[in-house]
Amino acid sequence: MTFRISVDVGGTFTDLTIAESETFTQLGRHKSPTTPQDRSIGILNAMTLAADELGLSLEQLLAQTSVFCHGSTTATNTILEMSGAKTGLICTRGTKYTLWRGEGRRQTMFDYKMAPNTPLLRPYLCREVSERINAEGQVLVPLDEQQVREEIRQLKAWGVEAIAVCTLWSIVNDAHEKRIGELIEEEWPGVDYCLSCDIQPIIREYHRTSCVVLNAMLQPKVSRYLRNLQGELEARGFTGETLIVVSNGGVVPISEVAKKPVFMLFSGPSMAPAAGYYFSRIEGVDNCITVDMGGTSFDVSTVLEGQITTTKDGRILNYPTGVASIEIATLGAGGGSIASIASGLITVGPRSAEAIPGPACYMRGGVEPTVTDAYVVLGYISPKYFLNGRMEIDRDLAYKAVKDYIADPLGISVEEAAYGITQVVNENMIGGILDMTIRRGVDPREFAMVTGGGATSIPVSFLAREMDIKKIVIPRETSVLCAFGANNAPIAMSDVVTKYSDTAHFDYDGVNQAIASIANKGEAFLTRMGVAKQDQRFELFVSARYPLQTTELEIPIVLEGGRITPAVIERISLQFHDAYFARYKTCDRASAIEFVMWRNMATFNRPEIQLGVMPRTADTSLDRVLLSTGKAYFGEYGTVDTPVYAGDRLEYGMTVPGPALVMLPDTTILVPPFASLETRQSGYFVMNVDTSGKQSKPRSRNREAVGSH
Numbered sequence: 001m002t003f004r005i006s007v008d009v010g011g012t013f014t015d016l017t018i019a020e021s022e023t024f025t026q027l028g029r030h031k032s033p034t035t036p037q038d039r040s041i042g043i044l045n046a047m048t049l050a051a052d053e054l055g056l057s058l059e060q061l062l063a064q065t066s067v068f069c070h071g072s073t074t075a076t077n078t079i080l081e082m083s084g085a086k087t088g089l090i091c092t093r094g095t096k097y098t099l100w101r102g103e104g105r106r107q108t109m110f111d112y113k114m115a116p117n118t119p120l121l122r123p124y125l126c127r128e129v130s131e132r133i134n135a136e137g138q139v140l141v142p143l144d145e146q147q148v149r150e151e152i153r154q155l156k157a158w159g160v161e162a163i164a165v166c167t168l169w170s171i172v173n174d175a176h177e178k179r180i181g182e183l184i185e186e187e188w189p190g191v192d193y194c195l196s197c198d199i200q201p202i203i204r205e206y207h208r209t210s211c212v213v214l215n216a217m218l219q220p221k222v223s224r225y226l227r228n229l230q231g232e233l234e235a236r237g238f239t240g241e242t243l244i245v246v247s248n249g250g251v252v253p254i255s256e257v258a259k260k261p262v263f264m265l266f267s268g269p270s271m272a273p274a275a276g277y278y279f280s281r282i283e284g285v286d287n288c289i290t291v292d293m294g295g296t297s298f299d300v301s302t303v304l305e306g307q308i309t310t311t312k313d314g315r316i317l318n319y320p321t322g323v324a325s326i327e328i329a330t331l332g333a334g335g336g337s338i339a340s341i342a343s344g345l346i347t348v349g350p351r352s353a354e355a356i357p358g359p360a361c362y363m364r365g366g367v368e369p370t371v372t373d374a375y376v377v378l379g380y381i382s383p384k385y386f387l388n389g390r391m392e393i394d395r396d397l398a399y400k401a402v403k404d405y406i407a408d409p410l411g412i413s414v415e416e417a418a419y420g421i422t423q424v425v426n427e428n429m430i431g432g433i434l435d436m437t438i439r440r441g442v443d444p445r446e447f448a449m450v451t452g453g454g455a456t457s458i459p460v461s462f463l464a465r466e467m468d469i470k471k472i473v474i475p476r477e478t479s480v481l482c483a484f485g486a487n488n489a490p491i492a493m494s495d496v497v498t499k500y501s502d503t504a505h506f507d508y509d510g511v512n513q514a515i516a517s518i519a520n521k522g523e524a525f526l527t528r529m530g531v532a533k534q535d536q537r538f539e540l541f542v543s544a545r546y547p548l549q550t551t552e553l554e555i556p557i558v559l560e561g562g563r564i565t566p567a568v569i570e571r572i573s574l575q576f577h578d579a580y581f582a583r584y585k586t587c588d589r590a591s592a593i594e595f596v597m598w599r600n601m602a603t604f605n606r607p608e609i610q611l612g613v614m615p616r617t618a619d620t621s622l623d624r625v626l627l628s629t630g631k632a633y634f635g636e637y638g639t640v641d642t643p644v645y646a647g648d649r650l651e652y653g654m655t656v657p658g659p660a661l662v663m664l665p666d667t668t669i670l671v672p673p674f675a676s677l678e679t680r681q682s683g684y685f686v687m688n689v690d691t692s693g694k695q696s697k698p699r700s701r702n703r704e705a706v707g708s709h
Contacts, residue, residue, distance in 0.1 A: 012295020250492025
């Protein structure tokens with residue numbers, strides 16, 4: 001037997017799923033605390049749990065593992081914490097302030113109180129050299145190689161750890177950038193460096209410069225992390241293939257991403273929407289909202305009519321990456337988010353207790369109240385059955401934290417304080433759902449909500465009721481949903497080329513040549529991966545706009561005989577007008593259309609993991625799965641008796657009425673009084689929510705008014 005293992009490293013927990021490689025059968029799921037000092041330790045701990053369950057040693061498990069998929073927040077956290085390599089930039093004379101100017105000094109033009117964005121690099125680290133290529137690719141000013149050598153030596157003297165290179169119009173002629181790369185290798189062998197023409201050759205100087213600088217900042221730390229992880233696995237007998245989750249929702253070999261770590265920036269959460277759709281599709285729903293509440297953050301993503309919502313310009317801290325990615329709204333609202341008081345109001349997040357010291361109830365030194373502590377106080381988490389009894393938590397410590405920091409200062413009961421914490425964090429999360437749905441003209445009432453993350457199954461019913469969503473799909477893999485998604489993810493690589501043209505004077509030869517270049521890259525990538533020709537899949541997109549506009553819509557393209565023809569342009573034009581109208585409720589069908597960038601997605605869809613099939617039980621009594629009965633506080637319902645059931649013993653055909661707690665080895669499902677829970681044949685759960693009695697609230701109000709920051 002051989003195995004397919006997938007691991008997703010989060011801020012608080014490291015999640016693992018394991019499947020059998022030949023039959024693609026799901027075998028198990030495991031969670032282990034993340035070890036921030038060395039994340040490979042947490043990964044090996046999770047693997048040890050999987051090995052123990054299979055009756056194997058860690059070495060035996062790894063020796064029999066054919067594929068290891070890894071999603072990680074290492075790149076994300078490096079930028080969020082600004083802990084990347086000290087980076088220098090070599091650029092064309094006259095462009096050293098590109099990062100400082102950005103897209104304007106304020107995100108909101110007329111908000112004079114808003115602080116300007118902080119540039120990624122200080123201007124003194126942006127070293128200008130004499131060279132100039134024009135938009136047609138002609139050399140106007142030759143590269144001053146001696147000046148380049150001097151700037152490399154200066155950056156070395158300043159202790160720079162990585163060098164980014166971005167020159168004007170290298171997207172049409174990369175000769176100068178390539179030569180600067182050669183000079184770096186001559187002057188400073190072994191230093192990490194990257195060229196914008198290799199990383200992401202996109203139009204718009206600020207976006208391309210930002211992308212290559214982010215890549216350079218990440219490269220030493222991420223490549224070192226990946227090398228160390230690979231070494232730890234190989235030292236224990238692993239000889240299989242290591243695949244890394246990237247921002248577009250696919251996986252690529254470790255060798256491909258080590259030089260382009262900017263493609264890992266959204267590695268962790270990018271698996272959630274595909275995994276969520278996997279379950280909603282089984283349930284027969286094409287529209288779904290996947291909500292993923294972990295220990296540190298809350299992620300929202302959507303699937304519309306079977307299509308995952310994507311963006312061609314993922315951003316982090318509002319810095320553009322130019323990288324196509326799954327579109328995800330991320331908020332600082334996780335189980336470890338810390339509650340406090342500001343101006344007499346309860347606030348939650350974005351500060352997090354993370355894995356260490358963690359929530360107060362974890363008994364690791366945390367003293368401030370977190371969302372998890374509030375759940376424990378309210379009776380939503382049972383200390384006796386938490387993580388199947390593998391992890392001890394202390395309700396008294398949670399009670400004390402909420403009392404000392406929230407209840408006593410506000411002069412309210414501890415239960416009211418804990419419930420207030422949950423109300424505020426719920427409001428924060430609802431704001432993220434609104435951003436991805438109603439505020440984009442999408443009606444969430446037509447969607448199913450799918451849960452991911454270890455904490456999501458507790459608040460999800462309250463979120464669904466507020467959004468008037470009646471069906472919630474809760475996979476048994478919910479606490480490891482991203483890891484499960486990685487085990488199902490396709491091998492995928494995205495390549496982009498900039499080639500301007502328009503419908504008035506379309507350059508068929510030039511565009512077809514540009515498209516062929518990225519098509520060849522995609523085919524070469526899949527061939528390196530050992531994918532047979534008949535299994536290779538390619539999707540082509542173009543970024544299009546009306547004349548004089550500064551933003552584009554991405555339109556899918558179907559070629560004729562592998563080429564752009566007049567008939568193809570006619571189809572693209574119709575699609576663009578329709579897409580523009582769908583987005584902005586207006587369009588100009590008589591206008592010309594400009595085409596800016598062309599993107600090719602090369603994909604191999606790996607066989608999906610199969611879920612088991614449960615027989616329908618004749619005995620639907622819940623008495624045989626009852627563990628105990630406790631008390632839980634539900635706001636307007638007060639404190640009520642709440643049965644606690646063993647979730648792993650629930651069978652197909654059983655229905656759990658609320659209120660109830662359903663305990664799984666790695667998560668708790670809270671069934672409030674206004675909901676019920678059913679088990680489906682494939683083993684996942686469906687919660688039916690009664691939204692008829694929900695309290696009406698104005699959804700457009702400023703969330704800061706309820707203590708959200």
